[in-house]
Amino acid sequence: MIRFENVSVTYADADRPALSGVELTVEEGELCLLAGPSGVGKSTLLGAVSGLVPHFTGGRLGGRVTVAGRDTRTHKPRELADVVGTVGQDPLAHFVTDVVEDELAYGMESLGIAPDVMRRRVEETLDLLGLADLRDRPLATLSGGQRQRVAIGSVLTVHPKVLVLDEPTSALDPAAAEEVLAVLQRLVHDLGTTVLLAEHRLERVVQYADRVVLLPGPGEPPVVGDPASVMAVSPVFPPVVGLGRLAGWSPLPLSVRDARRAAGALREELAGRSPVPVAAPAADGEPVAKASGLSVRRGRIEALRGVDLAVRPGEAIALMGRNGAGKSTLLGTLTGLYEPAAGTVRVDGVVPHRTAPRRLVRHVGLVPQEPRDLLYADTVTGECAAADDDAGAAGAAAGTCRALVEELLPGVPDDTHPRDLSEGQRLALALAVVLTARPPLLLLDEPTRGLDYAAKARLVTHLRALAAEGHAIILATHDVELAAELAHRVVILADGEVVADGPTAEVVVSSPAFAPQVSKVLRPQDWLTVSQVAGAMGWSG
Incomplete structure (x- = not known):
């Protein structure tokens, strides 16, 4: 259904390819998970499937990408719209109407689908994604997660053969994420839809994937295989995999259910020990x-x-x-x-x-869901200079913001335009801008x-330091x-x-919806994180 033949993508003025030497075939009815650290080209690979790369983004596409037999070099995105449904990281960028129900119908109207068929598909999609109560709501009044579900629904109504999803569960609560993944499973298993999705929250999706495509670094060829074998070598992995790696479990568990089956001996060893909680401040x-x-x-x-x-x-x-x-x-x-x-x-x-x-x-400083709301300059340097200037009254020295950017987002060139950053990179820049005023x-x-997990770990370290400072x-x-x-x-x-x-610990351990993976694996004990378990067991790695 999707085929990459020695594909490379190089953007204008880039000193290296965003993708290089990609050989990949995604079969009909397969759920394929695209994983890897931030900035390795996941969104570029997805864009090459939908035709956005290079028709919209520019740059040079080498090799050949075909979808259902159509060459994306010779077919523009609108000529692939009946075959490929795409939802990017930013739902707002996809909306063309003002109301939920109109947005769900818009794609079908563009393809000339009969009104009675449109009505039936809208109703089906409202029910599938739990949107029935929102049908008349203006899109501007929805939460970020509700917008995400509407964006997914707007491409499902067209019944595409291929779904391309970039961070589809990133703004969803755990229950809503499970609903969306259940829908994707149904499309794959019952209708033979091909799903290619990129997701940083691997704990939510890896157990559902038929195959994982790992992009290990910028321009490096992908590692393709079954989820367990790829997770065994991947630099990014969910907590349940991290626990399995440290404990030496084989086969490596991908789900809480599999991990619980392997964790009996570990639970016994931990029974007489207590986790070290996050140190609380003085009351x-x-x-x-x-x-x-x-x-x-x-x-x-x-x-x-x-x-x-x-x-x-x-x-x-x-x-x-x-x-x-x-x-x-x-x-x-x-x-x-x-x-x-x-x-x-x-x-x-x-x-x-x-x-x-x-x-x-x-x-008070707020980093919003949409980091672009805070970013107005043409370069990272410009954003940092403006943040230093705005925070001057709070005692911030020149260069404060740039130092924070380097800590949260190492290696980003000064002249990079914020719009050329990934969603996660823009968020890190916006956080640095807000933190400048302390x-x-x-x-x-x-x-x-x-x-990604590494960027999240850096964020946690920085926020802990801020909390320690008061x-x-x-x-x-x-x-x-x-x-x-x-x-x-x-x-x-x-x-x-x-x-x-x-x-x-008191709130989340008892909650099926809000408990972390380690808590679910080791319940009824109060362990929350892999690092807590590793510290108690003297593990490293």
Whole structure:
């Protein structure tokens, strides 16, 4: 169905190919997972399948890519639209209408599909992806995860032979991610759809893949094989694989179920030991931020109801909950984007919605889900210079932002345009911009979206250092592994209300939805991360 024959891609002004020597065949009805560190060419490979590379991106395509017998060099993306459905990392970039139901129908209208068939397919897709309650909602009012599901639905309605998905679960809560993956499984198994997807959250998808294509480094040829054999040598791997590698399990488990079967002896050895939790800050002192009885309306929707929350210096809180639960609204209220309908909110002694933005950045900083909202300059250097200038009043020295970029995103050239960075790289740049002012309260909305495991580890290290210096941190996240590694507390929102608030282990171990992989493998013990287990067992590697 998809064939790469000695494919290379070199972009204009690049000093090396983004892809080189790719030989790959993806069969009909196969779910193929594309894995590898950030910046190795995964999005380029996906773009070559849909024809976006080189027709939209430019650059030079060497070799040959065919999809269902059509050469992507001679067929432009619109001439492949009935065969290939594509969802990129940024759902907003794909939307052409304003309302959910219209967006689901648009692709079919473009292909001239009969109205009665269109109506039936829209209804089927609304049910498949749990979107029926959102059918009349404006796209601008949806959460990031809801937009992701709409973007996937908009290509499913066309019934393409091939689905190309770039980070399809990155903005979804665990339950919604499972629903989407179940849909993909059904398409592959029942309809023979070919699915090629790139995903950094391998813990969600690797067990469903028929094959894994690993891109080990920029321009290096891929390693192709069954998931277990590729994961055994891959530089990126989920926690359950990391646990299996360290414990020496064979065959290497890919799912929690397989790992539990192999972990009996390990559970016995750990029974008399206790994990070292993330060190909590002192409970005394005034909160950096406090919300009391907070209610917020967004249009006709009551997004938050009676929220009480106090965040102390040095505390890292993971704010979790299903898509649309109110997480981004709470962060937005703490940064003055929304005015409370009831209750009060204060941050570092000021009322956010009554404080001028240039003053407020010295009290609270927000890294949004869409990092491009913060990036306006033409180069990385330009962004860093602007951040240093904006943060000057907070005592930031020249070069502060660039030093942070090098720590979070090593090796990125100064003259790189932010739009030429991957989603994860743009997020790291936006984080550096916000951190330059060193605000007492740091808010991050889905901070690991698009980040590989190495980049996530660097982020965790940096955030731990900030917390140790007294910065308070709130992360709105669906990444349960991030919460396990970093958070002192977990707060779970549902329909705008706080339904759980407590130490990380107490909240997540008992939750089927929000427990990390290691917790599920070693339940009922309170282990959360591979590093905790490795430390207790004296493992290294």
